[in-house]
Amino acid sequence: MRGPGEARLLASGALLQQLAQASGLLALLVIVTLLARELTVAQLGAYGLVASLAGYLLVLRNSVASAAVRAMAAATDPDERASVFVVAQRLYALVGVATGLLIAIVALVLAATVLGGGLARDARAGGLGLGAVSAVGIAASIQLDRLRAERMFPAAAGAEIAAVGIYLVLMVALIVADADLALIIALSGALPLLSGAICGVLVRRHGLWVPRGGERERRHTRAIVPTAGWLLVIELSNLAMYASGRIVLGAVKTPRAVGLYEGPVRAHNLLYALGGALAVPTVPTASRYVAEGDLRRLGELAVRGSRYTLALFVPLCVTLMVLAEPIIGVWLGDRYTAGADALTILVSYWLLYGALIVTPGFLVGAGEARAAGRTLACAAAFNLVLALILTPELGVEGPAVATAGALTVAFPFLLRAGLRASGVELSELARRALVPAYGLGALLGGALAAIRFGLEPETLPVVVLASVAGVLAYWAAYYALVLDPDERELARGLLRRQALE
Numbered sequence: 271m272r273g274p275g276e277a278r279l280l281a282s283g284a285l286l287q288q289l290a291q292a293s294g295l296l297a298l299l300v301i302v303t304l305l306a307r308e309l310t311v312a313q314l315g316a317y318g319l320v321a322s323l324a325g326y327l328l329v330l331r332n333s334v335a336s337a338a339v340r341a342m343a344a345a346t347d348p349d350e351r352a353s354v355f356v357v358a359q360r361l362y363a364l365v366g367v368a369t370g371l372l373i374a375i376v377a378l379v380l381a382a383t384v385l386g387g388g389l390a391r392d393a394r395a396g397g398l399g400l401g402a403v404s405a406v407g408i409a410a411s412i413q414l415d416r417l418r419a420e421r422m423f424p425a426a427a428g429a430e431i432a433a434v435g436i437y438l439v440l441m442v443a444l445i446v447a448d449a450d451l452a453l454i455i456a457l458s459g460a461l462p463l464l465s466g467a468i469c470g471v472l473v474r475r476h477g478l479w480v481p482r483g484g485e486r487e488r489r490h491t492r493a494i495v496p497t498a499g500w501l502l503v504i505e506l507s508n509l510a511m512y513a514s515g516r517i518v519l520g521a522v523k524t525p526r527a528v529g530l531y532e533g534p535v536r537a538h539n540l541l542y543a544l545g546g547a548l549a550v551p552t553v554p555t556a557s558r559y560v561a562e563g564d565l566r567r568l569g570e571l572a573v574r575g576s577r578y579t580l581a582l583f584v585p586l587c588v589t590l591m592v593l594a595e596p597i598i599g600v601w602l603g604d605r606y607t608a609g610a611d612a613l614t615i616l617v618s619y620w621l622l623y624g625a626l627i628v629t630p631g632f633l634v635g636a637g638e639a640r641a642a643g644r645t646l647a648c649a650a651a652f653n654l655v656l657a658l659i660l661t662p663e664l665g666v667e668g669p670a671v672a673t674a675g676a677l678t679v680a681f682p683f684l685l686r687a688g689l690r691a692s693g694v695e696l697s698e699l700a701r702r703a704l705v706p707a708y709g710l711g712a713l714l715g716g717a718l719a720a721i722r723f724g725l726e727p728e729t730l731p732v733v734v735l736a737s738v739a740g741v742l743a744y745w746a747a748y749y750a751l752v753l754d755p756d757e758r759e760l761a762r763g764l765l766r767r768q769a770l771e
Contacts, residue, residue: 324459370405399456410466515669556635583624
């Protein structure tokens with residue numbers, strides 16, 4: 271790291287982005303909870319099939335976004351960053367239209383092949399509306415990534431949190447007013463549009479000007495597109511792995527099975543979104559270090575980043591695994607507890623992928639986009655084969671086993687790429703990051719298992735108390751026993767700063 275200021279920027283950026291992601295996840299959990307209480311299981315399954323397209327079919331946008339942020343961050347001259355922004359703005363508009371069309375087409379196919387009756391009508395109308403909203407939202411989201419590339423993390427995170435608040439009020443109002451399911455599906459993709467609009471105001475306020483087009487823009491296009499190609503492979507692989515579960519279940523089972531899978535997927539998405547949040551400060555920072563040839567800071571980012579991210583992920587993952595059934599029971603109701611085993615299986619692989627060094631964000635920023643793309647493409651193919659084989663026999667647990675199994679097999683290859691890019695030895699990573707995180711995680715798992723099978727928590731206050739207390743106890747132990755004095759001072763400084771803000 272460059273010094274306390276650089277470390278504070280990275281840590282605060284990651285923390286603020288995680289707060290923004292947490293607010294978004296909380297909003298989504300509130301929305302799906304209300305829907306689960308108001309809709310039938312089959313209706314919730316139809317909502318999950320179509321509304322999730324807005325997230326899963328962001329593959330084009332995400333590939334362009336990470337490549338553009340990487341290119342802007344690597345350009346130390348503000349004029350060069352502005353030139354990359356011009357290129358990205360045009361690409362975002364194109365991928366917005368393409369993604370909107372894909373969402374509409376897939377929704378029509380699902381309505382014709384998987385759903386029937388009123389559910390099919392809602393899927394068709396909702397899918398068309400969702401495609402239109404998503405197309406405009408993707409084009410607007412370039413403003414958010416402009417702030418991130420400038421490393422204006424507080425402004426970007428604040429805009430996202432404000433957008434989440436508006437989105438939550440809108441969706442809750444629709445649900446409470448008993449709005450048509452098609453309208454709820456269509457507006458479920460409004461969050462990127464809201465955050466992009468708010469960030470557009472901030473971009474103008476901060477005077478982030480945009481130059482006229484020219485040779486530099488054509489040069490930056492040639493620089494962005496190759497990286498974006500491998501990022502597209504990564505995003506398509508994620509899409510295949512995470513969307514295929516619902517689709518395979520809907521094809522070989524029933525919409526009710528998809529509804530039972532909705533709880534595990536939504537809880538799993540807590541970890542997935544937190545992993546995505548880590549890429550926000552990691553991609554531009556790792557890219558800047560590579561551009562400057564500073565491998566020492568890149569290696570320290572890999573090790574220290576993995577220490578902190580594992581400390582975040584391991585207790586959440588262990589808690590969801592051990593308390594899966596009571597968590598789903600008090601959250602969605604007893605009729606959804608049949609998906610508890612799927613939840614335990616589905617989140618298990620995050621015990622490995624909680625380490626920053628294997629995340630696509632770090633690998634892309636460090637110049638290993640090709641290795642990550644190839645590995646995840648193979649994992650996606652393996653996942654699909656497993657899902658088709660296992661789901662007819664295992665039901666809801668089939669897609670969960672397929673996803674966790676495929677990504678576990680892929681982990682050593684991604685780890686090797688991360689170690690190669692950062693110059694870090696496996697022994698150092700294990701000593702400083704893996705062993706402390708997993709050791710405390712084993713203790714937490716034992717304590718929660720004793721509570722789960724000894725006390726059999728079933729009421730909301732008891733389940734929440736056990737879950738929150740376990741996670742907080744882990745973090746307190748990690749702070750006291752694992753962090754060194756400098757890291758503890760950094761943590762205290764960040765907490766004081768957030769409290770003042």
